[in-house]
Structures are given as structure tokens and as C-alpha cells.
Amino acid sequence: MDAYAIAVDLGGTHVRAAVVAPDGRVVHAVRDRTRAEEGPDAVVSRLIRLARTALAECERENVVGVGVAAPGPVDPDRGVVMYPPNLPGWGEVPLARLLADALGMPVWLGNDANLAALGEHRFGAGRDVHHMIYITISTGVGGGIIVNRRLLTGALGMAAEIGHMPLIPEGPLCSCGHRGHLEALASGPSLAREARAAIERGWPTCLAELDRPPSAEDVVAAARSGDRVALELLARAGAHLGRAMALLVHLFNPERFVVGGGVSNAGDLILEPARRAARRHVLPAYRHTFDVVPAGLGDNAGVVGAAALVFEAAEAL
Numbered sequence: 001m002d003a004y005a006i007a008v009d010l011g012g013t014h015v016r017a018a019v020v021a022p023d024g025r026v027v028h029a030v031r032d033r034t035r036a037e038e039g040p041d042a043v044v045s046r047l048i049r050l051a052r053t054a055l056a057e058c059e060r061e062n063v064v065g066v067g068v069a070a071p072g073p074v075d076p077d078r079g080v081v082m083y084p085p086n087l088p089g090w091g092e093v094p095l096a097r098l099l100a101d102a103l104g105m106p107v108w109l110g111n112d113a114n115l116a117a118l119g120e121h122r123f124g125a126g127r128d129v130h131h132m133i134y135i136t137i138s139t140g141v142g143g144g145i146i147v148n149r150r151l152l153t154g155a156l157g158m159a160a161e162i163g164h165m166p167l168i169p170e171g172p173l174c175s176c177g178h179r180g181h182l183e184a185l186a187s188g189p190s191l192a193r194e195a196r197a198a199i200e201r202g203w204p205t206c207l208a209e210l211d212r213p214p215s216a217e218d219v220v221a222a223a224r225s226g227d228r229v230a231l232e233l234l235a236r237a238g239a240h241l242g243r244a245m246a247l248l249v250h251l252f253n254p255e256r257f258v259v260g261g262g263v264s265n266a267g268d269l270i271l272e273p274a275r276r277a278a279r280r281h282v283l284p285a286y287r288h289t290f291d292v293v294p295a296g297l298g299d300n301a302g303v304v305g306a307a308a309l310v311f312e313a314a315e316a317l
Ligand SMILES: [Zn+2]
Pocket: 163, 164, 165, 174, 175, 176, 177, 178, 181, 183
């Protein structure tokens, strides 16, 4: 008999629900805009509706349970989302219980970046290693740490908030209100901010010819076409990322960094400066102990990881 997990991802501008097989295959997927501004009740109803749509694609007795990838911070033991900065108006929301009551199924919940790490480790670019660190770079910077094939969750399930690693005293302002965090130096919004600053300084770049402020996507596109200022902006962001990696190398001795999220679409234009900086800043003995590769699952990492959480939790019961 085929077993499936229903996986729900509340991670970004869209909410997604998917039917996922135990080998990580996404059998069926549906999505809708998050519309976070409508508040928790509306978003939770939307999530339940999408999960029901996915559930209707399978025989109910073949479904092991439901996994939820939710923006952090979360309390995975209680299945509660805790004041997520990316979902304005949300306090403590017992998302796992709300979904379990509505769907009549067991529900497991985790931090979306942590679960994307689990997905990449079990079924993506980290399949063949035991120690891996996943970093996602998009609107924010998040991550997940796999130690000896297990997801490191920390005492309260809040481990691996990599984006808020302080790197530069009095550096640029982070979304969290502090200064000089990795997220303020190597995220989509930080690339856009640096591009605007470069234009204001009169640096010669095709980004100045846009009829709107440049976005991170614009910077990546300009760099691909050989724009030297855009290449420099990605190289600087990559160097910050590499310094953060050096710190993580010394702490966790990973074999691999897997880098995902929208900004990672720049590929080696950001990953190569990151590799160089990481190797430059580690002790010599570590220099050739890790590699840095792009993520393998794209937008599916969250749902695939949420499904892995379900299969592994159900097996442990
Ligand atoms: Zn921060």
C-alpha cells in the first residue's frame, strides 16, 4: 500500500500544500497567495482548504499525517507559531492543533528553514553527507543544521537562526532591529539597498537605467549580463556569506553547505566569492573539509522536508 504525507508550507508569499511520497517525490501540489495582511484566521483557513484539496487526491487511509513548515520562531514540540516577524499580527498561534482538529489527522510542525534543510538532506543536494548546513537567502536569511544525519533543533526548537549572526559592529540595520547581522549583509533586500546606494554614488551600472528602484532579481540579471557593479555587489554579499560559513565550519565541522532561496539563483556569482571567503577565514586544517553547493529541491524543499518530518515522526511512534 502506498503511504503519503500531506505537507503544508507557509514559508513565503504563497501557501502550498502537497502530497509527498516516502521517497520525497511531490505527487501533487496546490498553492495560493498567502495574503498575510488578512491576519491569522484567514491564512489558517486558507491553509486548511489547501490541505483538504491535497488530501482529496489520496485515499485517506494511505495518509500518514500532515507536516507543516511555518516561518520561525516556532515551538515544534507544542506545534505553535510564535510571533513570526514575517506574518504581521500573529501572536502565538497553535497551528498544529488547529490543523489537526480541522483535518482529523496527526500534525507535526517545524521551522520552514529547518525543514528545508531536512528536505535537502534527505532528498536533495545533501543526500550523501552526514553533516550539512543549509542556508536560504531570499527576503531573509535562514538555515538548518544537520549533525550526524539529524536536524539540530536546540533546546526550544529555535536553533540555526543563521541570518541573525552578528558580523559587523554598527553595520547596516537588520530586519530584526539590530545592526550588522548576516541578513542585513547578504539578503535580497540588502542587495537591493546596496544597488540603490551604488547608483546614488554614481557608480557606472545598467541598474541606474531602470525606471524603478532595482530589486535583488535586477542585480542578479545585471550581473549575469556582465555588469561590473552588479558583480561587485554579489561578490560582497558572497564574501559576507563566506565569513558566516567560516564561523559555522569552526563550530560544526560540516562536510557541505547547501545554499537555497531566491538569491542563490545567482549561482557561482555569489557562491564562488562565498567559497573563497570561507576558505580564507578558516584555520588551514579546515580549508578542504567542506564544499558549497546550490540547493537541489528549489521551492519544494519546505514541503519535502515537512513530509520527511511526518514519515520519521510516525516511524518513531
Ligand atoms: Zn537580525
